[in-house]
Amino acid sequence: MTQSINTTTMENDGELTEDEVFKCLSILGQSATGLQHTYLCLSVPGRDLKNVSILCNYIYLQKLELPYNKIKDLSCVSHMPHLIVLDASHNQLTDFFEFQPPKNLKEVNFSHNQMSVMKDLSAYSSLTKLILDYNSFSAIRGLEKCKRLSHLSLTHNNISRIRGLDHLPLRKLYLTGNVIQKIENLQTLRNLQVLDLSCNRIQSLSGLQNLHLLGNINLESNLISEVKEAAHLHDLILLREMNLLRNPVQDQDDYRLAVIFLLQHLIILDQHTVTAEEKVSAVNKYDPPLEVIAARDHMTHLVYQLMQPQVIFDSTLPSLDAPYPMLVLTGPQACGKRELAHKLCQEFSDYFAYGACHTTRGPYYGEEDGSDYHFVTEEEFQNMIQMGQFVQTMQYGGHWYGLSRETIERVAREGLACCVHMELEGVYSLKNSYFEPRYILLIPTVVDNYVCFLKARGFYSNAQMETAVSRIDLYSKINRESPGFFDNIIPCDDRAEAYQTLKQLVKEYLGLEEHGGGGDSSSVTPDNTSTNATGELLAANTTEATDLMDSYSRNYQNKIQAQMTPQETPAEMASNHRRQQLIREALSGKSPGAYAELFQRSAPTAPSSLASQSRPPPGPSSSQMRPVGLSAPDPDEDSSSEESRASSGLSMRSSAGALSAAQGSDTGSGPNIEPLDMSMLGQDQDSLRGHTDSGLTHDAPRSVSERVSPTLPSSPGRPGANVKPVLPPIPSGRKTNDSGSKQ
Template identity: 85%
Template sequence: MSVRSGSVSDRTPAHLPVSLCAISGFYRMTFYWHLNRISDCVWPQGRDLKNVSILCNYIYLQKLELPYNKIKDLSCVSHMPYLITLDASHNQLTDFFGFQPPKNLKEVNFSHNQMTAMKDLSAYSSLTKLILDHNSFSVIRGLEKCKRLSHLSLAHNNISRIRGLDHLPLRELCLAGNMINKIENLQTLHNLQVLDLSCNRIQSLTGLQNLRFLGTVNLESNLITEIKEAAHLHDLILLREINLLKNPVQDHDDYRIAVIFLLQHLILLDKQTVTAEEKVAAVNKYDPPLEVVAARDHMTHLVYQLMQPQVIFDSTLPSLDAPYPMLVLTGPQACGKRELAHKLCQEFSDYFAYGACHTTRGPYFGEEDGLDYHFVTEEEFHNMIQMGQFIQTMQYGGHWYGLSRESIERVAREGLACCVHMELEGVFSLKNSYFEPRYVLLIPSVVDNYVLFLKARGFYSNAQMETAVSRIDLYARINRERPGFFDSIIPCDDRAEAYRSLKQLVKEYLGLEEHSGGGDSSSITPDNTSTNTTGELPAASATESTDLMDSYSRNYQKKIQANMTPQRTEMASNHRRLQQIREALSGKSPGAYAELFQRSVPAAPSSLASQSHPPAGPSSSPVRPAGLSAPNLSEDSSSEESRASSGLSMRSSAGVFSAESPARGSDAGSGPNIEPLDISMLGQDRDSLRGLTPDAPRPASDRVSPTHPSSPGRPGANVKPVLPPIPSGRKTNDSGSKQ
């Protein structure tokens, strides 16, 4: 036995014999003199001690360790009032705390004994740590008054239910290796931080959701089968480690990623470190941000589109920098997007046409197939995805929605801008494409009125209405956190007022202004600026005109701004673009399509060679495809510049084959002429073109006006006259006078 004395340990033998009866005479007196001052007693392990009653005289002992012996009686502890730590593990004790309680006893280890029943420990008020592993306890009892107990271990007993622990200040609880089927009666353990329930029969994690300080959970070797059980721990923000090894739940696909997603604060899962890459992968898989969903959607449609035969779309514009004009109305469900889009397209039918989306949901009352939506089955919808027919798709309310390429092309064939409506997810997806629409957000400002409107329609369940209301905050947050994401925001509480605001906004986009001409009638002018009676430009209009000078729109400007040098200002950039437009219209520089086809230009027919290739010389004019007249430059150039500057005033691919398209060629003497485009590819009649030279005058009836196309069509136009896009597609009454 090794003993240590507080003040005279240097005089005390390091090792005392097992039999203390041999001590006699002077040595016995000396021993008992030190005996009253010994504070620690650590008996060597494995000495097969059975009787330690001689320790009754160690009244000042504070630490007593007697593990791995055959002790059956610890009544000697009753004579140790100052004892703090007692280790009697791996013995043959059957009596639970069979001694008078030392008033300061804090830590007790009775593991690996033969105890069967717990008794009341109210007298042990100072007890902080109690280890009772590997005994035969079946019920937890007698701990109600242990108000300082912070560590309790009852592993490998016969406990079948968790009870008797109410309101204890436990920080660590170990109940491993028992017969527990259900986690219960732990909601009052508010300080619990470490819980070990391994090697039990637990099937559900319910019962842990209120342990807000829980940081470590060991559930190895249980019967947990569903990943969704981890959701009970979702709100435990301090949870850092969980062990689910040897549970059936590990057989699920993506088990680890799924648990990491549900418990995103984890550091260790199944004794393995959770990496940042795993957390990102988990979020992207089960709750991806809108940007990730949109990127995946765009990549999917782009790949499927590339697998289809490649054609030049009707929405392709002559300028490679110019986006096809589109207007997108977005906002929460039932905010009036569809109604306002229809009304806008009816009133501005010379500029806009409605693009109907596809959906897998059934039609609501009053909706018509092909007019409001294209209603298709889910199988048809996914077949269209695989055929590359969609620009963007999204899933909302359990149904699929998608904007098809054909919906846009159908409008582009008419030379009009496409007006569509979609939810926020569709906007994110469309922003990844090469389209650069104007995005107008319609959002309710009075939630109560919005809820009443949803209820009045009678189409939506309570869950659908709650989802719709919650998305108002989502739209507001996106608008707040991403300045410029929407080009304009319009409150939609009053539909009539919302349409008036939308109408005025569209007029500003198109450069249309209403002004009085000495009477009550008003007229619409195609200029981007308006003048007052004095002929001066209002300050507000000048500011708006400056904002609209950028033909790329605000969204497109952000993409190209990184490629601009810091010295270039916005006005300089606008001036450069307008200069390029003037040069293209006057024939000083080849058009975008001339540069495109210059890579592999098909040879012109021999019968047209003399007509398509005039002799080069100082007097030769720029080369143009036969049958196309020179651009009409008699109109006000400022009007043309302002038209080209509007984000919704872009020319469609019809301009390539019309009189207003840039001439394909170069100035005389500037270099070799550009090979003209093979007219036979356009489906033209050679006989009708024979005898015409590029500069030959044409009859007045054949001249091209901004409202009448010069050619019967182009590939895919179905022989229907193609209206050039805005503003060339305007059906004005004074077009004949301009000619």
């Protein structure tokens, strides 16, 4: 349709003419009523227009663009009821919406004009986008009724406070280049996704906490000086982009890592992509996991130790197969670790000695220096670290704790195993060392009883008690997510019952199982078979030594194989069940060979209390060649009792699922016991086969060394387990052995 147009020409400069309009019309389409065709868009940019009154006749326009002109009057818009988009930027407008509101007006751009006061826009209910950049507005007002406004831009004005935006459905808000000093009155903008507050005078990020849909915030060129201000945005989990360029906070050390740590959902910071390496570095720097802390401490101690004169430690055993035996009790604060450790060391004084750690905290009531802890100052503790005196250290409750090398060496010089207690952080640290202790977790199962016990002691503040209680879940989580991290778990709600459980567990670790009773010197072996010839065979082969490197290689391969063994499948469980059935049959005497072949661990020397008993005079007699557990031969005894004594060097299977290493007997009534030659169990089967050919038939019982195959792997462990089938042999009677060798 041809619209009626006055056919006048431009008489004065700056006046829009019909010819110009005709050239700039575009987008032919149906009018809003749908009854006729018309041009819907008019774009006349950069013509220095001052008068556009001719547009009053273009009532069907839906889009009007007049940027970069000199227009001061837009009253012609009042005659465009169907107008949707209006662009009058870069003009000389001073009046704010001086025209009658088009019913469907949605987008308005009045940027780069000379407006100073915002008027009430209640009549513009369809307005969705309003751009008022580069004007002279000093306050935001008149937008309360614009319930569809989603985009508002008021950059480079004179706005000093954020207000007048309550409950608007804004998604994008641009307030760049104003004089705003505080972020306020934004808590009701629940839909806000993009916020630009750059080039203002903002010093704090407080006020953004409730904007949970905020994904992009620009705070460039403000006055933010503290990294901790980013903590106000910590709960904004959808925040992905943030710009803090040209703020004083960037002058702080490790500023970027600190912000990344506080806002771990960021993908772009200061216009640069946040890498995965940066996120890991940030976490490791400001809140490192326990294993990272332990690894750093271990590296520190290792470096300082290497700076000291190197010596051979008493805690290093002659056999590479046998790490120094240690027992570690761990658990939450005041769960009874220290008390049970003391009691255990008193009852098993032939096997264990208590290892007192160093600490910088003061002693509690009843604690003694040197007995419970070594209480030192912070300066002394740090000096000990720099002197390389610690095996592991940890921080808990604002205090340092550490296990010194001298503590372990003092116990090792006595030929005993070291029993210590520590918190979870210490366990992580100790697991990085070459020691392979048994870790026993003591954990409360009734929280209320545990809290009552903490209160009854009267040593702890409310905050300390809350921390202790919260760590119960931490221990449970570690045990649940890292199978094998702890070797055993004991509930400690009842201290007496917990000790009895611990006592029985230690007996299983040490192999202190009771075989038979009474004062009869003849003991009954698990398989109840005669071993006279076997005992003679053992004595005959004790002079043959096993190569240490071969032994070490077998032990290392066994550990790797056990650590890489996956979780048991139903088929594997059935197979293990059949093996256990074979073990039970072996114990009952049905198949003696199958039982011993499942194990490979070497037997240890006897404890000092046993080794220190009367020793036979030197000479070539077979009594000097007897292993631990073999009593002196009695001419009146038959071969069955001799086999019993020969088999007493092997104890029952421990709770860890392998052969125990230590020897258990009554020191008051048993016969004299000699140290076991460790090389006996490493001999090859060729030598045994030679002895078999010389005098033993196929029906004769096999020797202990033949049944204990050094090449068979140990029982498989769970993934993540520190594979230690038994507590390593306790080097009891070391000095006695030395003196015996000299003789």
